[in-house]
Amino acid sequence: MLLEDLLSILPLVIVAGWATILVIIDLFIPKERKGITAALAALGLVAAAVAAILQFGQSKTLFGGMLLLDGFASFLQILFLGAGLLAIAQAFDYLRRREIERGEYYTLLMFSISGMMLMSMAGDLIVIFIALELLSIPLYILSGFARPQPVSEEAALKYFILGAFASGFMVYGIALIFGTTATTSLAGILNAFAASPGVPALAMVGGALVLVGLGFKVAAVPFHMWTPDVYVGAPTSVTAFMSVGAKAGGFAALLRMLIAAFPDAAAAWGPVTMWIAALTMTWGNVAAIAQSNIKRMLAYSSIAHAGYIFMALPSAAVAGVAPEAVRGALFYLMAYAITNLGAWGVVLAMEKAEGAGLEIDDYAGLGKRRPIMALAMALFMLSFTGVPPTVGFIGKFYLFRAAIDANLIWLALVGVITSLISAYYYLRVVVVMYMRPGEPETQNEPLLNSTVWLAAIGTFVFGVLPSPLLALAHMAELIRL
Amino acid sequence: MNVPASYVIALSGVLFTLGVLGVLIRRNAIVIFMSIELMLNSANLALVGFARSMGPAAEALRGQVFVFFVIAVAAAEVAVGLALIVAIFRSKESIDIDLVNSLRG
Numbered sequence: 001m002l003l004e005d006l007l008s009i010l011p012l013v014i015v016a017g018w019a020t021i022l023v024i025i026d027l028f029i030p031k032e033r034k035g036i037t038a039a040l041a042a043l044g045l046v047a048a049a050v051a052a053i054l055q056f057g058q059s060k061t062l063f064g065g066m067l068l069l070d071g072f073a074s075f076l077q078i079l080f081l082g083a084g085l086l087a088i089a090q091a092f093d094y095l096r097r098r099e100i101e102r103g104e105y106y107t108l109l110m111f112s113i114s115g116m117m118l119m120s121m122a123g124d125l126i127v128i129f130i131a132l133e134l135l136s137i138p139l140y141i142l143s144g145f146a147r148p149q150p151v152s153e154e155a156a157l158k159y160f161i162l163g164a165f166a167s168g169f170m171v172y173g174i175a176l177i178f179g180t181t182a183t184t185s186l187a188g189i190l191n192a193f194a195a196s197p198g199v200p201a202l203a204m205v206g207g208a209l210v211l212v213g214l215g216f217k218v219a220a221v222p223f224h225m226w227t228p229d230v231y232v233g234a235p236t237s238v239t240a241f242m243s244v245g246a247k248a249g250g251f252a253a254l255l256r257m258l259i260a261a262f263p264d265a266a267a268a269w270g271p272v273t274m275w276i277a278a279l280t281m282t283w284g285n286v287a288a289i290a291q292s293n294i295k296r297m298l299a300y301s302s303i304a305h306a307g308y309i310f311m312a313l314p315s316a317a318v319a320g321v322a323p324e325a326v327r328g329a330l331f332y333l334m335a336y337a338i339t340n341l342g343a344w345g346v347v348l349a350m351e352k353a354e355g356a357g358l359e360i361d362d363y364a365g366l367g368k369r370r371p372i373m374a375l376a377m378a379l380f381m382l383s384f385t386g387v388p389p390t391v392g393f394i395g396k397f398y399l400f401r402a403a404i405d406a407n408l409i410w411l412a413l414v415g416v417i418t419s420l421i422s423a424y425y426y427l428r429v430v431v432v433m434y435m436r437p438g439e440p441e442t443q444n445e446p447l448l449n450s451t452v453w454l455a456a457i458g459t460f461v462f463g464v465l466p467s468p469l470l471a472l473a474h475m476a477e478l479i480r481l
Numbered sequence: 482m483n484v485p486a487s488y489v490i491a492l493s494g495v496l497f498t499l500g501v502l503g504v505l506i507r508r509n510a511i512v513i514f515m516s517i518e519l520m521l522n523s524a525n526l527a528l529v530g531f532a533r534s535m536g537p538a539a540e541a542l543r544g545q546v547f548v549f550f551v552i553a554v555a556a557a558e559v560a561v562g563l564a565l566i567v568a569i570f571r572s573k574e575s576i577d578i579d580l581v582n583s584l585r586g
Contacts, residue, residue: 126547133554140561148572154581157565161513161578164558165504168520171551172497175524175544179490179531184543 005062008069011052011077012117018044019110026103034103035092041106042088045113049081056472059479061123065185068123068256068479075330075476076120076252079337080245084113086341086451087241090348093445094237097353100146109241112138116249120256123481125174125184125210128253132170132217135249136163139242143234149355155233162216162226170213176206186261187481193264204268210257211269217250218306221280231299236351239295240344243302244337251309251333255326259316260481270317273310278414280307285418288425294347294360297425298340301384304422305336311399311411318406325406327473328398334469335383335395335462342455343380346373349443349452357441360429364438373442373449374433376456381426383459386419390463394470489530496523510566510576514559521555 006013022044026037056074061067088106095101115134122128140163144156178184180203181192193199215223231239258269284304291297312329316322350357350366367374383392396419403412462469496519503516525548532544570576 126543126550129547130550130554133557137557137561140565144565144568147568150572153565153569153572157510157569157578157581160558160562160565161504161510161517164514164517164562165520167554168497168500168517168524171521171524172527174547175493175527175531178528178544178547182531182535182538183540184547188540 005067008055008058008060008062009067009121011048011055011081012114012121014044014048014051015081015110015117016114018047019107019114022107022110023104026107029103034101037103037106038088038092041110042085044110045081045084045088049078049085052077052081057475059477061479062121065187066124066127067118067121069121070479071476072252072256072326072330072478073120075472076248076333077117079248079334080113080116080120083241083244083248083337083341084109086345086455087237087245089447089451090240090341090345091237092447093443094235094348094351094448097443098146098235098355099353100235102145105142105145108138108142112136112142112241112245116245116252119249120252122253122256123186125177125186125189125257128257129167129171129174131249132213132253133167135246136167136217139238139246142238143230143242145238146235151233151355152235155230158226158233159230166213166216166223169209173206173209173211173213176202176209180206186257189261190263190481193262199265199268204265207262207265207269208272211254211272214250214254214257215276218247218254218310219303220276220306220310221283221303224280224283224303224306227303228296228299231302232293232295236295236344236348239299240341240348243298243344244340247302247306247309248333248337251329254313255316255329256478258313259322259326260478263319263322266317266319270314273317274314274408274411277307277310277314278411280304280310281414281418282307285422288422291425292360293358294350294363294429295358297360297429298343298347301422301426302340304418305332305340305384307418308396308399308415309333309336311403311408311415314408314411315399315402315406321402321406323477324398325402326478327470327476328395328402330476331466331469331473332395332399334473335391338455338458338462339380339383339390339392342376342452342459343384345448345452345455346377346380349373349445349448350440351443352441360432361436362438362440363429363432364436364440365433366438366440366442367434369440370442373452376452377433378430379456379459381429383463385423385426387423388463389460391459391466391469392463394463394466486530486534489533490527493523493527493530496520496526508577508579510569510578510581513578514562514566518555518559521551525551
């Protein structure tokens, strides 16, 4: 029984266990050969990814309902492990260039990934909390990894204080939900709400507090203030991973919790998430226009994309649309992960050792100097905007369609209009790269280049032939509690 | 003598509010950090209060067990948080968060 459950969470066991062992192995690896740690970490992630792929399609309850293994969890685990592999490849030369190469980087990355994987399987509010902390605490440390550089330290402190503040809200919310339903398991909460005539007010307050906590993690307006500063201050390789992993982890908990455990309160969280989605899309895109620093621009862009994914929640509040909305959100998370890691890869290649080369104007002349990299960047920008034939277009299409099916036509309109606004600042990067003369200095590191090519190929291929990814999202259903 | 559960919950609510206000108003990183701990501990108090009011039911144990998890996680946060504050203090000789502002926004 226990052994069977442990086998079912094998990918998580591999990542967490291997990270723990790697902390010790790393002590015996000499300073100038930390590439070995990176390779070993990547090896662990590959092994876990194989296990996760083999598990795909299973659907069962583990450890008395504490963990749930379903298509949803497997899909997200594959996303996290893939993003982790790309993040290791992107970090390797970058850390060396910035002279902050330390072996802990890779083990912390793995611990954070294990938290995200735990989050995707969470079947209990206690597990959601622990997973959130397990994914966040390593990210706080990683944000400050370039210490003693003041910006990096500052990013880490800001992220830490606001992250801990948010988890304070979350724990109190969980306490209130526990007080009204007398349980913390998602299945128990579902039953408790179904049995009582209405959802008690105290549980509503608790749910709202949990929403605040998770809203911070995914950088949704009005809980987004930390995002630009942290994304700019943290080492770029960390930002790249954080913007994908922490966001997907937060949405994993939001989708699972609201759709699986709180459907009886949909009348309350539907409108709330609808307004958050509309505000996040609008504010993220409008604020991004004014940015001249590419890291800051991409930070606001990540807020905007959190808004698009947030659209799945009000859509899922309408009975019958939920499976479609979950599919849309998962597909978009995957599309965003591919595009975003690629775009940050280009930023990494442009960044000079001392941290210069991050202004959008520094990209002038990239089209002549590095034609393939400029082409890849143009493709990523089109995918962010949502122009065919890119994966971003397909993702937006499914999210907007779910919103329309849920009769939230105005929300879909807000999405379309803000996408049009976003074209202004995304395409400006393309214009600067191709139309302005300049001699940008770029890094030519094979590992980093290959991640950019891979992301570019993914962005294009899944934009033209989305069916394999769609089929995968179709299999990624939430288990019925 | 038995303190009613509602008293415990009310106290936890007051402590939680104090914690939130502390984070928003105080400028010293350590005091902000203490306020966050106060928020977490007020949640612990609420959890224990609720669990006690449920009597000997098996489900009540979940609340009490959760408290241990929160304490453990808070300890991990302290380790990281204090390390960060020490690192900031070394470079700035101050832990006033208004001075930590080289990033705009």
